[in-house]
Amino acid sequence: MPVAPAVEIALSAAERAQLKKMAHGHRTEHRLRVRAQVVLHAARGRSNAHIARETGLHLDTVRTWRGRFAEHGLAGLADRERSGRPPSYTALQVAEAKALACRLPAETGVPLARWSCPELALELTARGVTGPISASTVRRWLAQDALKPWQHRSWIFITDPDFRAKAQQVLDLYARTWQGVPLGEDEYVISADEKTSIQARCRCHPTLAPGQARAMRINHAYGRGGALAYLAAYDVHRAKVSGRTEPKTGIDPFMNLVAQIMTQEPYARAKRVFWIVDNGSSHRGQKAADRLTAAFPNAAMVHTPVHASWLNQVEIYFSVVQRKVVSPNDFTDLAQVRDRLRAFEDRYNATAQPFQWRFTTSDLDGLLARLDRHSADHQEQSSAALAA
Structure with missing residues (x-):
């Protein structure tokens, strides 16, 4: 049977430029690059057999893309829509x-x-x-729909009626302001708390140092060498920390920490020293504030709101201690725990810079507004569930 003559291809200047860009572009898909080359060869008057030899394609493939371009132009070089396999589920x-x-x-x-x-x-x-x-x-x-039902997050509603006022006091102190008046050079802000139950886990086999393509190895089995509490006071603006270890937490251990700080300079002769604490039992309520002022008249206790220990900057320092000193827990006895904590304080104070605290009162207002919306949504959902 006689072979049908090849379709003649005539290109406009714009089509030629676009085809050259497709044929030689580094980011062009290979299939589109080959199809553009077929059309450019055809535009030079070459036969399908010649183009097949030049490109290494089958003769029928060359004939297909030459005909598609002649009929539909550049749009003809794209893949046609395919129905695909019918869905298995509705x-x-x-x-x-x-x-x-x-x-x-x-x-x-x-x-x-x-x-x-x-x-x-x-x-x-x-x-x-x-x-x-x-x-x-x-x-x-x-x-x-970004659904991940195996994950969960916890939250807690604000129960402190004076949440904003208390939080603003803390945030103002971080910005070196108290009741609208800037703090003086002889006024200081201390953030204090306790890190409870630091254990001395005596590993049953020595820890192995890391090696090539091998992580440090900690034996899982251990003996309990006791536990202690670590109390720390962090000077917010000077980035200096001073701490002590105690067998347990309580009013007396906390006052021991206060005495340790307030009998040292520059706090002993300071005009005022603000102590930011949470609502733990060692320093809760007005009684704790009165006890502090009675012992040291230039000291003032400022409580964070209930369930807002995250406003206390010493918690950031405790997270550093957890990562760099306590984990992985591998101590021979409690004496080693005490020594390492004291040595870390010296190491930290040698290079520490104040934390870049970015949470301001405007951020606080935004947070409270979001919590109000969540609270309203939760109440609506609870009411709907009860009605159902």
Whole structure:
């Protein structure tokens, strides 16, 4: 049979420029680059057989893309839409799976704390929503709406009626202000608290130092060498910390820390020293504030709001201690714990800079507004659940 003549290709200047960009562009997909080369060869009047030899393509492939361009132009070089395999699950089944994931397992009679993808897959099959289904399929469905029912977050509502006023006092002190008046050079801000129950875990086998392609190895088994409390006072603006260890926490251990700080300079002769503390039993309420002032008249206690220890900067220092001193816990006895904590204080004070505290009163107002909205939403959901 006679072979049909090759389709003639005539290019405009714009089409030629675009095809050259496709044919030689480094970021062009390989398939589009090859198709553009076919059309450029055809525009030079070359036969399909010649183009097939030049590009290494099958003759039928060259004929296809030459004909597609002649009929549809540049748009003809794109892939045609394909129907693909029909979906195995309906949109209704996907929606029911997501709805189940958004319910607490206890509400459905399932004795689980939270859903996992394998558990959801089993439950969908048990309910007859789907046939046997894999956990990976369920996970892919949930990912479409960023649903992760196996995760959870906790929160607590504000219970302190004076939350904002107390928090603003703390934030003002961090900004070196008290009751609208800037602090003087002889006024200081101390952030203090206790880190309880630091254990001395005596490992049953020596710790192995890290080596090539090997992490440090800590033996899992250990003997208990006792525990102690670490009390620390952090000077917010001077970035100086002073601490002590005690067998346990309490009023007397905390006052021992206060005496240790307030009998040293520059605090002993300071005009005022503000002590920021949380509402722990060692320094809770007005009695603790009166006790502090009675012992040291130039000291004033400022409490953070209830459930707001995160406003206390010494907690940041304790997190540093946890990461750099306590973990992994490997001590021979409590004496070694005490020595290492004291040595770390010296090391920290040698190079420490004040924390870059960025949470301001405007951030506080925004936080309270968000909490109010969450509280209102929670009450509405609770009311709807009771009504149902």
